[in-house]
Amino acid sequence: MRCRETVIHVTGRVFALVSPLIVALLTLPAAAAEPPEIVCIQCHGSMPGRIGEPVKLWKGSIHAENGVACNACHGGDPKDAANAMSPARGFLGAPKETAIPAFCGRCHVGVMKDYLASAHGKALGKGGPTCVTCHGNHQVVKATLDLINEKSCSRCHSYERARLIRAAMQETEGMIVAIDTRIAAYKGEGTDTEGLEKGLFAVRNRFHTLFHNVDVEMVKKESAGIQGYLKKIRDQLTALDNSHKKRKLAGAGGITAMLLLALFAHLLRKTYD
Ligand code: HEC
Ligand code: HEC
Ligand code: HEC
Ligand code: HEC
Ligand code: HEC
DSSP states (O other): OHHHHHHHHHHHHHHHHHHHHHHHHHHHHHHHTSOOOOHHHHHHHTOOHHHHHHHHHHHTSHHHHTTOOHHHHHOSOTTOTTTTTOGGGTOOOSOOGGGHHHHHHTTOHHHHHHHHHSHHHHTTTTTOOOHHHHHOSSSOOOOOGGGSOHHHHTTTSOSHHHHHHHHHHHHHHHHHHHHHHHHHHHHHTTOOOHHHHHHHHHHHHHHHTSGGGOOHHHHHHHHHHHHHHHHHHHHHHHHHHHHHHHHHHHHHHHHHHHHHHHHHHHHHHHHHO
16 A cells, blocks of 8 residues: 555656656747758857858848848858868859859849849949949848938949939839828728739839839839829729718718707607697
8 A cells, every 4th residue: 555655656756857848848849840050050150250250240131031041142061061161062152243243143133134234234343333232241131222322322433323313212112102001001991902902012013123223314214104103003092082081971971861860850759749
């Protein structure tokens, strides 16, 4: 009897000791679902200076956010530390200045085409900017019109033409943001906004491919065309505003009529009382 009690007692204690471990084991798969750190980051991350720096810069980038890691740009084997930087495993190294557009252009094909055809692309290797001059190499963030600023664009020439491009694009950007806000408000109320959203998405994509040709006249002309489309979407929204107003007015009218009717009935009853 006593012996059995002790066994139960001991088992209970063992269980009490083990249970946190079981809990830990049960929750482990969730933690293990994170992809293991690639060898490029393990090794470079532990190094000082220009060899370690890219890891810190890359961590806050739009590429890190989208899973574009070291090997996606530089090639190499991210799983085998001993052969990671072997050319046999596709390692490309760091590109020279003139090779940068093709290096980035493997993924950003349309942008590269526009760039190569532009005054900037034609001046590649002869004082023109590369992708990295404007976007950085490891700390690339979401592109906005703030990239066009006096400090950055007057490094090589006057800011005047850049200012004109920014002004044309800023106006269009303002229209896009305003329309986006109005569509979002209707969507929030449960109105079907799919058609409007698709229209804006297409226009926005066209707009964001505009910059890299850096041709003031072309940007102005294209901006006018894009603004034409945006005005059409704006007209549709205004029509939607008006039909909503009418419905609200019709609703208010109905209520007034009912109130009048009630008042009339009340007065009628009073007269007969
Ligand atoms: C075991 C450590 C280690 C690993 C793993 C490693 N690197 Fe390196 N890497 C270095 C060192 C050290 C240097 C600088 C000396 C040199 O160029 O060999 C370097 C240099 C580089 C350079 C600069 C080369 C140049 O031409 O200037 C790039 C780019 C690079 N590594 C990318 C990668 C990528 C991508 C991976 C993963 C596929 C990777 N590294 C894995 C240690 C490592
Ligand atoms: C979006 C593409 C891209 C990604 C992702 C990227 N690199 Fe680079 N890296 C470049 C470019 C471009 C250069 C050449 C930079 C230049 O000339 O300004 C470069 C240069 C380097 C160099 C040489 C630096 C020097 O000063 O000589 C090292 C080392 C390096 N990268 C390591 C890494 C590591 C490690 C990672 C991952 C954490 C990484 N890179 C991710 C594009 C990238
Ligand atoms: C002279 C500066 C400059 C150069 C050179 C440059 N860019 Fe850009 N890039 C910009 C600006 C400014 C924008 C933002 C335009 C906007 O908001 O519509 C941008 C936008 C982008 C975008 C976002 C486009 C989109 O569809 O949303 C990508 C991707 C990009 N650049 C990649 C590149 C690549 C790759 C290269 C080299 C082939 C390059 N850029 C060269 C300034 C530059
Ligand atoms: C392996 C493919 C790949 C390479 C190489 C690459 N990128 Fe990207 N890049 C992406 C992806 C994926 C995104 C995130 C999705 C998007 O916005 O298109 C992105 C986003 C960007 C953006 C932000 C776009 C936006 O919407 O605002 C810029 C700017 C950019 N990259 C510039 C560069 C530059 C500069 C290089 C070269 C140093 C480069 N990329 C190399 C795949 C790549
Ligand atoms: C690294 C140097 C450099 C930087 C930085 C630079 N440019 Fe340029 N840019 C050039 C060169 C070189 C030319 C061709 C010669 C010329 O027209 O001045 C040029 C030409 C231009 C042109 C005239 C294009 C044409 O077809 O007439 C515009 C517009 C322009 N750049 C806008 C910008 C903007 C906007 C920025 C900043 C986002 C910028 N540049 C940053 C070097 C640069």
